[in-house]
Amino acid sequence: MMSGQYFYGGIEGGGTKFICAVGNGPGEIQQEIRFPTTTPTETLERVCDFFTPYVKAGQLKGIGLGSFGPVDVDPASPNFGYITTTPKPNWSFTNIYGKLKQDLKVPIRMDMDVAASAMGEYTWGANKGLDPSMYLTVGTGIGGSYILDGKPLRGLVSLEMGHVRIPQDEKLDPFKGACPYHGNCFEGLASGPAILARFGKPAETLAEDDLYWEQEAGYIAYALVDYIFTLPPRRIVLGGGVMRKDFLYEKIRNRVSRLLNNYLNHPMLTSSLEDYIVPPALGYRSGVLGGIALAMDMDK
């Protein structure tokens, strides 16, 4: 650690693991740590232990936190900074923002995990400088975030892009859907747990030539086309566990192309979908680097 230098902190607070880093960007990470998510007390103590030396040295200008959810990010709400109604044991109504702020005494900016990933890819990754741009994760859940005017877009409530309703051909896929609220919404049809519920085995064990992947690509394409018509991003980064099946990208692009049918007259959408729908450039670090980007943005 060089004295006299200043850094920013990033936290990717996931339901399975936490990643924390200190630095100023992808090539300037001072230190990084990953550990499993256990109880809130134990987990947040490990977070504080990691950052405390930098705080004591007066080197940490702020921390950006991307948290699993649902999280309340409305500053006017009495539950601001809480992980709210999560089914994850012990974490329901955890004041994660308040706890870290109290213990570390540095400025903290909190957002949804997917918003942090979107900021990471916008600041240093595949969406670099593209405004508006979009990040969608298809994994344990499905969630998305737009970056507009350099910040994650907010509305009346948090974006819940995974819950849009899309067409389902029940002759080809009679699955009822796995979303406890909406049944066969996009997440209910296409998330990792939906694939598990459908076949009794996890998505990663389904062979590349399994016919289901055409359905999966179709669901993702329907949703992407909805987002493109509703708020056309300059590029879409598609991440998350299900998207580790690399062959999905081309299937999705082909279907998006057919669904758009050249209605939107822009070369990115008519002939360059391979540059329009892309994997994350920062890999598993989109989220933690996005935390650092959120912290740096606070300082502007």
Place this chain on the structure above:
Amino acid sequence: MMSGQYFYGGIEGGGTKFICAVGNGPGEIQQEIRFPTTTPTETLERVCDFFTPYVKAGQLKGIGLGSFGPVDVDPASPNFGYITTTPKPNWSFTNIYGKLKQDLKVPIRMDMDVAASAMGEYTWGANKGLDPSMYLTVGTGIGGSYILDGKPLRGLVSLEMGHVRIPQDEKLDPFKGACPYHGNCFEGLASGPAILARFGKPAETLAEDDLYWEQEAGYIAYALVDYIFTLPPRRIVLGGGVMRKDFLYEKIRNRVSRLLNNYLNHPMLTSSLEDYIVPPALGYRSGVLGGIALAMDMDK
């Protein structure tokens, strides 16, 4: 006309009629004119004739134009300010912005008609001061606009919210859809021409107890829920010819409520949908007043 006073101009340029007004808001309209849309030359001459006295008196600070489309509103495009690939005879690739700018020599701001209506309702109507807010028209076409940070939201291309894909139960409604590009997209299923194509008679002649209205409300509700999950507006104004059937509002609210299923924890969405999904407060003047609002915004 009082000398020494300044005004703004608004134009709602529709495919059927043009409305022009000079003033400073709903209660301060100096003059207003409506006439049918004929050829571009004749129509734009009438527009110029209307505004010219105010221009000559040095009283017109600028004009906001909401135009039927598709319109190219990308300042970097060679076709900026053009009505582009419209099927309307004689209007394809009409440089409406260039023509008005050349003849009237005042600052002009151009946007899609629905974006102007959204600005009108945001500035003086049912969405007053609500940011982000949304306006959706369901009529000859279906289109929507978000107001964010006081301006119509832009993306890589213009918003085309009418073309989202939504679930269709072909047992209840076997109609193939009327959109020449996408068949059974939202506009292809639920616009005025789609209803006409389905029943051989216009929407306004369908009785209130016609079972189809449940389908229509269902399609609109599916799309609204998609928009709410993708970018949750603070309120949605629903206008356009089809929405003159007042009984549709309550049907739509009931369906939106069932589709959301209390997933989004905000009182507006869980118990106040009658304040959340509302008719335009400015009636047929949303568009022309929105033009005035766009012109005033240029001046800020």
